[in-house]
Each structure stands twice: as structure tokens, then as C-alpha cells.
Amino acid sequence: MKFEELRPILWTEKLDETIDFYTKTLDFTCDERNDDWGWASLHRDAIVIMLAKPNSHEGFVKPTFTGSFYISINDVDSFWDKLKDKANICYPIENFEWGMREFAIYDNNGYILQFGQDIPN
Template sequence: MYQQLTANLMVESIEDTLAFYTEKLGFNLLTSAPHADGYLQFAIVEKDGLNLMFQERKNFTEEYPMLNTPATKPSISLFIKVANFDELYESLKSAVPLAADLHTTFYDTKEFAIVDNTGYVLTFAE
């Protein structure tokens, strides 16, 4: 039945979001779609088999009017298990805003969290 789940995140700027995810996190652009006015309205990125979709707010809310707000207000976090946890933490801790520094959770998992350029929280776990 279900085969895959990919988050489609509403963002203010596809260009700024692509810069963050490709330059800071090492994702690769798979595809993008320009708007008739010249800016990007949609993109998909990939890294190590993980995919994320980004959709520009105006385009997103035209498709899903019930999500229309005056500004993008992230209300989810993405939980990502990684194999190279310590290396990733060292490379990101000074390069991007931390939402939560390195810690061990009550369920005994080593984690840290960052904030992307739109305000989404990405939690990385060992």
C-alpha cells in the first residue's frame, strides 16, 4: 500500500531554501519548476536517499487555500537518523542556527537540532 513519504514544505523563497539545503546540508537539486514570473515555485532535493520538496508560499496556498497565512509559520520538525552523527554535528554547530545543542534524550538517543532558513526544525539523531 504505502510506498514513500516525502515532506512538502511551504517556504518563502525556493532560491534561498535551495541555497541552505545544498550549501549547508549537502543536498542535491533533483528538479525545480519556475513560475511564469521567473522565480522558482517548486523544487525537490535529495541526499542519501532522503527527499524533500519545497513549494513557494503563494503557489502552495493557491493549491491548498486552507493553509493560507500572512507568513510561513513552520509547525513541524523533521527527525533524521544519520550514520555520521559526530561528523555532521561538528560541521553544522557553527555553520547554522542550533535549535537544540547536542544532548541525550529521555529515550536515550543522542541528538541535536538546527533551524533552516524558513524556520523548520531539523533534528538529527544517532
């Protein structure tokens, strides 16, 4: 048995606004959307994120995810330059002792998205 991929589903009551954030700010593509279900699937390169409006059995109030989504990219400085004036910054770009250059933003729902790149030795 082999795990093949992880596709997080982010709950949001603001489906249109969230699709706009991911497609217009982060350059994701909306591959599929079903308004009857309140659901959409987006991707950028190998990263897939699904969005869903909460339904009655989920008991959603607001995002309570206590972690972050870490996305490895190959040119973190260019992406930082693109986002630094367009997104709500969690922490600015910097080099960390564990060998990563990274930064983090909040999406329109308050989820933390981290972007990082290995620092060459």
C-alpha cells in the first residue's frame, strides 16, 4: 500500500471570494466547481486544494485549523516579491537555521500558507 497524494479541503462560507483569492492572488486554476455542492477544486502545478462550503453535519463556525499549509517552491524570492503587497503577511521572507528560506501569508479565510525553498549549501 502506498499513499499517493494529499488534497486538503478548506472550509469556507465565502466560496466565490476564496476562489478569487487563490486564482487571482496565487495564480491557481479552478479546475472544477459545483455550486449545488458548494465545492471547488483548484490547482497550481502539483498542488491541489479543494474548497467547500460547510454542510449541516460539519458544525462549521469559522476556520479552526491549528496548523499551516507548507508549499515548497523553486523561486521563493520571486513569489515573495509578487505577494508582499497583495496579501496579509504572517511573517516576511527570511532564512531559517533549518536550511529554508520562507515566508507566510494568511488567505482570505485566515488559513496560514507558508512558502519555502531549500537554501543551497
